Amino acid sequence: MSFQKLDDLGRRLEALEHALAILGADEATHMAVGGGDKRAEAMSNLAGMYHAQATAPEIRDWIEAAKASELTPDQALAVAEFERSYVNATCLPTEFVERRTATTMRSEQLWRDLRAKGDWDSFLPALEGVVALAREEAQLRADALGLAPYDALMDQFDPGNRTADIDGVFADLKSFLKGFVPEALAVQEERRAKTPRKDLNGPYPIEKQRELGLAAMRAVGFDFTHGSLAVSHHPFCGGVPTDVRMTTRYRTDQFLPSLMGVLHETGHALYEQGLPKEWSHWPLGKARGMGLHESQSLFVEMQLSRSPEFWEFMLPLVHQHLGEDAIPGWDIADILNEVNHVERGYIRVDADEVTYPLHVILRYELEQELIAGTLEASQIPEAWDAKMTEYLGISTINNPKDGPMQDVHWPAGSFGYFPSYTLGAMIAAQQWAAMERALPNATDMVRQGDFSAINQWRADNIWREASRLSTPDLITKATGEPLNADHFKAHLKRRYGRI
Amino acid sequence: MSFQKLDDLGRRLEALEHALAILGADEATHMAVGGGDKRAEAMSNLAGMYHAQATAPEIRDWIEAAKASELTPDQALAVAEFERSYVNATCLPTEFVERRTATTMRSEQLWRDLRAKGDWDSFLPALEGVVALAREEAQLRADALGLAPYDALMDQFDPGNRTADIDGVFADLKSFLKGFVPEALAVQEERRAKTPRKDLNGPYPIEKQRELGLAAMRAVGFDFTHGSLAVSHHPFCGGVPTDVRMTTRYRTDQFLPSLMGVLHETGHALYEQGLPKEWSHWPLGKARGMGLHESQSLFVEMQLSRSPEFWEFMLPLVHQHLGEDAIPGWDIADILNEVNHVERGYIRVDADEVTYPLHVILRYELEQELIAGTLEASQIPEAWDAKMTEYLGISTINNPKDGPMQDVHWPAGSFGYFPSYTLGAMIAAQQWAAMERALPNATDMVRQGDFSAINQWRADNIWREASRLSTPDLITKATGEPLNADHFKAHLKRRYGRI
Numbered sequence: 001m002s003f004q005k006l007d008d009l010g011r012r013l014e015a016l017e018h019a020l021a022i023l024g025a026d027e028a029t030h031m032a033v034g035g036g037d038k039r040a041e042a043m044s045n046l047a048g049m050y051h052a053q054a055t056a057p058e059i060r061d062w063i064e065a066a067k068a069s070e071l072t073p074d075q076a077l078a079v080a081e082f083e084r085s086y087v088n089a090t091c092l093p094t095e096f097v098e099r100r101t102a103t104t105m106r107s108e109q110l111w112r113d114l115r116a117k118g119d120w121d122s123f124l125p126a127l128e129g130v131v132a133l134a135r136e137e138a139q140l141r142a143d144a145l146g147l148a149p150y151d152a153l154m155d156q157f158d159p160g161n162r163t164a165d166i167d168g169v170f171a172d173l174k175s176f177l178k179g180f181v182p183e184a185l186a187v188q189e190e191r192r193a194k195t196p197r198k199d200l201n202g203p204y205p206i207e208k209q210r211e212l213g214l215a216a217m218r219a220v221g222f223d224f225t226h227g228s229l230a231v232s233h234h235p236f237c238g239g240v241p242t243d244v245r246m247t248t249r250y251r252t253d254q255f256l257p258s259l260m261g262v263l264h265e266t267g268h269a270l271y272e273q274g275l276p277k278e279w280s281h282w283p284l285g286k287a288r289g290m291g292l293h294e295s296q297s298l299f300v301e302m303q304l305s306r307s308p309e310f311w312e313f314m315l316p317l318v319h320q321h322l323g324e325d326a327i328p329g330w331d332i333a334d335i336l337n338e339v340n341h342v343e344r345g346y347i348r349v350d351a352d353e354v355t356y357p358l359h360v361i362l363r364y365e366l367e368q369e370l371i372a373g374t375l376e377a378s379q380i381p382e383a384w385d386a387k388m389t390e391y392l393g394i395s396t397i398n399n400p401k402d403g404p405m406q407d408v409h410w411p412a413g414s415f416g417y418f419p420s421y422t423l424g425a426m427i428a429a430q431q432w433a434a435m436e437r438a439l440p441n442a443t444d445m446v447r448q449g450d451f452s453a454i455n456q457w458r459a460d461n462i463w464r465e466a467s468r469l470s471t472p473d474l475i476t477k478a479t480g481e482p483l484n485a486d487h488f489k490a491h492l493k494r495r496y497g498r499i
Numbered sequence: 500m501s502f503q504k505l506d507d508l509g510r511r512l513e514a515l516e517h518a519l520a521i522l523g524a525d526e527a528t529h530m531a532v533g534g535g536d537k538r539a540e541a542m543s544n545l546a547g548m549y550h551a552q553a554t555a556p557e558i559r560d561w562i563e564a565a566k567a568s569e570l571t572p573d574q575a576l577a578v579a580e581f582e583r584s585y586v587n588a589t590c591l592p593t594e595f596v597e598r599r600t601a602t603t604m605r606s607e608q609l610w611r612d613l614r615a616k617g618d619w620d621s622f623l624p625a626l627e628g629v630v631a632l633a634r635e636e637a638q639l640r641a642d643a644l645g646l647a648p649y650d651a652l653m654d655q656f657d658p659g660n661r662t663a664d665i666d667g668v669f670a671d672l673k674s675f676l677k678g679f680v681p682e683a684l685a686v687q688e689e690r691r692a693k694t695p696r697k698d699l700n701g702p703y704p705i706e707k708q709r710e711l712g713l714a715a716m717r718a719v720g721f722d723f724t725h726g727s728l729a730v731s732h733h734p735f736c737g738g739v740p741t742d743v744r745m746t747t748r749y750r751t752d753q754f755l756p757s758l759m760g761v762l763h764e765t766g767h768a769l770y771e772q773g774l775p776k777e778w779s780h781w782p783l784g785k786a787r788g789m790g791l792h793e794s795q796s797l798f799v800e801m802q803l804s805r806s807p808e809f810w811e812f813m814l815p816l817v818h819q820h821l822g823e824d825a826i827p828g829w830d831i832a833d834i835l836n837e838v839n840h841v842e843r844g845y846i847r848v849d850a851d852e853v854t855y856p857l858h859v860i861l862r863y864e865l866e867q868e869l870i871a872g873t874l875e876a877s878q879i880p881e882a883w884d885a886k887m888t889e890y891l892g893i894s895t896i897n898n899p900k901d902g903p904m905q906d907v908h909w910p911a912g913s914f915g916y917f918p919s920y921t922l923g924a925m926i927a928a929q930q931w932a933a934m935e936r937a938l939p940n941a942t943d944m945v946r947q948g949d950f951s952a953i954n955q956w957r958a959d960n961i962w963r964e965a966s967r968l969s970t971p972d973l974i975t976k977a978t979g980e981p982l983n984a985d986h987f988k989a990h991l992k993r994r995y996g997r998i
Contacts, residue, residue: 015544018537019518026521030529034724035742038517038779045514049548225533243534280537 002065003075006082009059010281016050018240025245028232055090074284081283081467088156091144092137100137103129104413111411118401120381127410128377131370134415138371150371153416158289158423160470163368165483166419169426170361173485177358178391180489184342184354184496191337198334203252204322212255212321213248213262216314220300221455222246222266223273235261237268237297241280244269255322256338260301267300268293270455274463285466288474290417294424295431296462302353302425303432303491304446304454311335313449342496344392346402353425354496358391360422363407367415380404427475429488431462434479501564502574505581508558509780515549517739524744527731554589573783580782580966587655590643591636599636602628603912610910617900619880626909627876630869633914637870649870652915657788657922659969662867664982665918668925669860672984676857677890679988683841683853683995690836697833702751703821711754711820712747712761715813719799720954721745721765722772734760736767736796740779743768754821755837759800766799767792769954773962784965787973789916793923794930795961801852801924802931802990803945803953810834812948841995843891845901852924853995857890859921862906866914879903926974928987930961933978 020043027039063086066079092100107126114123138149145152147162154161214229227244239245246265248258271287279285287293304310311332318326327334342352348359366383369375375383384404385397396403404410409417435457436442442454461478468474475483519542526538562585565578591599606625613622637648644651646661653660713728726743738744745764747757770786778784786792803809810831817825826833841851847858865882868874874882883903884896895902903909908916934956935941944953960977967973974982 011540012544012548015541015548018541019522019545022525023518023521026525026529030525030727030729032723032725032727032742034722035739038739038741041510042514042517045511046518049511049514223533225531227531228529230529240534240537242537243531 002062002069003071003079005062006059006066006079007281009053009062010082010283013050013054014281016046016053019046020050021238021240022243022245025230025236025238025247028234028236028238029230029245029247051089054085059086074279077468078279078282078284084159085283087144088141092140096136096140100133100413103133104411108408108412111405111408115401115405118399118405120400120405123405123411124378127380130410130413131377134413135371135373137413138415150368150416153371154419155416157417157420158291158471159467160472161289161291161419161423162472165472166364166423169483169485170357170364170419170422173357173422173426173488174361174391176485176489177354180492180497181342181344181354181358181392183498184492185344187496187498188342195333195337197337198327198330200254201325201328202254204255204326206250206252208321208323209250209255209258212318213259215317215321216259216263216305217246217266217269219313219317219449219451220263220266220270220304221451222269226273227269229262235265237265237272239272241272241275241277244272255318255326256335260305260339263305264297264301267297270300270458271296271463274455274459275466276464279466283467288465288467288469289471290420291423291427291471292462292474294420295427296424296458298353298424298428299431299458303428304451306336306339306353306495307446308332308336309443309447312447340495344394346388346394346396346399347406349406354492355392357422357425360418362387362391363409363418364422367418371415423471423483426483426485426488427479429491430475430479430481430483430486431458432491433487434461434481437480501561501568502570502578504561505558505565505578506780508552508561509581509782512549512553513780515545515552519545519549520737520739521742521744524729524735524737524746527733527735527737528729528744528746550588553584558585573778576967577778577781577783583658584782586643587640591639595635595639599632599912602632603910607907607911610904610907614900614904617898617904619899619904622904622910623877626879629909629912630876633912634870634872636912637914649867649915652870653918654915656916656919657790657970658966659971660788660790660918660922661971664971665863665922668982668984669856669863669918669921672856672921672925672987673860673890675984675988676853679991679996680841680843680853680857680891682997683991684843686995686997687841694832694836696836697826697829699753700824700827701753703754703825705749705751707821708749708754708757711817712758714816714820715758715762715804716745716765716768718812718816718948718950719762719765719769719803720950721768725772726768728761734764736764736771738771740771740774740776743771754817754825755834759804759838762804763796763800766796769799769957770795770962773954773958774965775963778965782966787964787966787968788970789919790922790926790970791961791973793919794926795923795957797852797923797927798930798957802927803950805835805838805852805994806945807831807835808942808946811946839994843893845887845893845895845898846905848905853991854891856921856924859917861886861890862908862917863921866917870914922970922982925982925984925987926978928990929974929978929980929982929985930957931990932986933960933980936979 023039023043023046027036031039063079063083071079107130110123110126134153135149138153141147141152141155142149145155147155151162154163210229217229218224226242227239227246229246229248231249232247233249235248237244237246246262246269248262248265250258271293275287276285315332315335340352342354344355345351348356351359362384365387366375366380369383370377381397381400381404385395388394388396388403409415435454438457439445439453445451445454462474465474465478469477472483522538522542526535530538562578562582570578606629609622609625633652634648637652640646640651640654641648644654646654650661653662709728716728717723725741726738726745728745728747730748731746732748734747736743736745745761745768747761747764749757770792774786775784814831814834839851841853843854844850847855850858861883864886865874865879868882869876880896880899880903884894887893887895887902908914934953937956938944938952941953944950961973964973964977968976971982
């Protein structure tokens with residue numbers, strides 16, 4: 001009876017989530033330009049209804065009554081996740097939420113303006129306000145969850161993630177990468193000496209690129225009866241599991257950026273499409289967390305799509321859709337030359353898979369200090385520069401635009417999210433290794449463009465688990481070992497290292 | 500204070516309407532095929548939230564308190580329309596609504612199956628159930644509104660419409676058409692003898708037809724910053740006033756059906772885009788009713804787009820978009836030959852503007868008898884056949900599929916809606932006449948493809964009025980005279996009659 005109340009609540013919340021997800025995707029793809037104000041007003045109202053319904057005081061009673069009643073094992077898990085959602089949604093006082101919304105909105109708007117100018121000094125007071133709020137929020141969440149403050153922030157994005165576990169893994173990876181980045185760059189230079197980068201032969205018409213992208217999606221297992229591909233300024237994977245809205249963007253002088261982006265988003269889409277449909281209205285039925293989600297996109301993008309085996313079946317598709325002379329004289333090595341290019345750079349979102357983790361670890365380390373109060377916002381530029389210089393050998397001291405002002409996360413008040421990106425990369429590599437033990441000829445399957453057994457393994461071990469386990473427990477169960485950097489390091493060495 | 504509560508309610512309801520409108524349009528245009536079940540579940544839940552919020556008992560108190568408070572004239576009108584919506588939404592007991600939903604859903608499903616087979620006998624018991632419900636609903640609405648039962652049904656679709664006013668207008672029109680249809684057919688035969696129908700020269704590629712449709716929409720005033728055109732199986736005009744979602748469908752062997760459909764839907768779109776934006780969250784800010792809405796689409800389709808003047812600027816656009824040899828040898832007379840073809844037929848939705856009203860008047864007459872209890876469902880086939888034979892000279896007695904089984908309205912429990920179609924045609928003609936008195940050179944404007952003054956007149960006199968007046972009062976205010984058939988008859992005589 002009480003469980004039924006939670007079940008009904010789940011269906012109402014799912015309806016509002018459905019509306020918000022589709023309205024959000026529609027806004028970026030098909031909305032008329034003048035429809036934005038009313039769309040924003042409608043979505044804000046719907047989000048308000050969602051919040052009011054998700055945080056109603058009687059839900060606490062339903063949860064307690066349900067916990068005291070006879071439940072199937074799945075129902076018991078469902079109630080636990082209802083409770084987790086409820087605690088996370090209600091642990092911040094309304095007064096605080098309103099203050100946070102006002103502060104972060106102002107800060108984010110200011111950032112959009114000042115970032116372009118690289119004007120750190122004018123931005124600093126706003127960021128100081130956001131950091132103060134983030135510390136307050138971390139403490140509020142910590143009190144409600146019985147966790148350390150920074151752990152309580154991370155727990156929103158990947159339940160179960162703790163600095164006690166991650167610190168060591170990141171330290172290991174960082175120590176490896178500090179030595180490995182120079183090696184990868186040296187190896188790349190030697191390869192380039194033998195195989196110089198070849199010219200593209202565009203323009204590549206958008207309609208043909210679209211067909212190529214659809215063919216790639218189809219090949220890796222995207223279910224077009226439950227999703228579609230459109231165009232938007234910023235690519236995303238949105239919508240709902242029964243109707244995944246993926247987007248990409250095209251430039252006619254190049255086709256690889258769009259294609260690799262499509263493959264990345266397809267990884268997210270496969271996870272959503274593979275979630276257990278019968279639980280879609282329960283928190284238990286949702287994807288586990290951001291690190292896991294990123295691991296699914298990086299599995300497709302990094303483990304599969306940037307491998308030489310993948311291009312054995314993909315290269316003919318490129319010729320089929322873009323024409324025989326689309327990339328004259330290119331072989332698989334030339335494609336890999338292009339898509340696996342390594343470079344020390346300032347910007348995280350432009351980084352390759354070798355240097356990317358160093359961008360993340362830098363932020364993870366600074367975030368922890370910011371939340372702990374051992375670093376102040378005013379000290380960020382120097383701390384950032386010191387770490388960039390140490391990890392990547394480049395200085396940002398006179399370039400805040402491409403340093404601590406480059407990401408929206410902190411201006412928007414989002415702390416504890418950054419680690420998910422690199423956790424995803426490590427989980428993806430660890431997942432491939434576990435899968436290959438179960439499917440010893442997985443590499444041949446990739447070579448043949450046959451992903452059915454690979455996807456079946458992932459569906460059984462990850463997608464259908466949804467939110468039954470914490471992120472660390474799901475990793476351990478799916479891969480047979482706790483999260484560690486070994487498989488990712490081995491992957492980088494195989495792909496970029498001296499053989 | 501109480502008005503503010505109604506205003507806030509209006510914003511919440513507008514958000515849910517927005518979601519339902521965009522989700523509905525999206526379902527027909529961009530949704531993945533497998534997304535239907537969850538979409539239906541989400542929309543049903545959102546509709547439930549809408550109903551719960553729109554019928555909350557405290558709204559009655561807010562309305563009474565608002566009426567007793569100081570209000571601006573606009574606020575007073577707004578409260579009156581809030582009350583009208585509230586009474587219409589609450590006058591049926593929940594028990595009845597549930598019974599009606601179950602009955603009409605079963606009946607409509609049965610109809611979809613049995614209509615194709617023309618199996619009237621198997622369908623009759625379901626229809627008898629629906630008719631019984633419709634009588635019950637009419638009485639419930641009549642009691643709540645203080646109206647006669649059939650008037651109470653019509654009042655949902657066009658507030659203020661009464662059989663006492665419409666009966667005479669329809670009788671006049673019917674009497675005219677019984678004589679005029681043979682005349683129009685004879686004139687058509689004579690014209691065809693001189694100007695035989697010419698061949699089309701397709702195929703007409705969809706992308707080119709789309710560009711032609713967009714050019715036509717742009718010409719007659721569609722605002723593409725607040726709307727768009729897509730493809731769906733059944734064309735419609737949906738979405739919200741700030742983001743109107745219009746659709747069409749294409750066949751490559753013909754271009755006129757899609758083009759004329761686009762022009763019809765553009766008429767609906769202009770009305771929505773022309774509503775007062777500041778009132779969009781009040782019932783007062785909505786389009787007045789179905790007859791008025793149809794009058795706006797028929798104004799563009801019938802008054803403007805099927806006129807010889809319209810084709811003076813449109814024919815060059817056809818050549819521009821479809822090619823110089825798209826319709827070889829066609830002149831304006833050939834286009835009119837095609838788009839103004841008259842024919843006695845069985846099917847309402849396929850009828851031309853001369854015969855269409857007779858299809859509607861037949862249904863209007865039978866509906867009134869069905870609701871009054873002077874006609875039983877079992878007697879429909881004979882009554883239908885008698886009227887079809889009298890009005891159009893064709894019998895449906897052995898053809899229920901193309902007779903009383905052709906429309907979804909009755910199987911779905913919708914009575915009182917049919918008259919709107921022909922009211923719309925008459926209002927459109929009356930509107931043109933009034934507008935031409937204000938803009939004596941309106942015909943020249945059409946000839947030049949300049950609709951700005953025409954649209955401005957309509958915006959001032961109809962669109963911006965929204966729901967300030969009842970349908971009959973709006974007609975009288977906008978056109979200077981009560982609804983009558985004279986202008987429509989004159990229009991038909993000019994276009995189809997012996998000169």
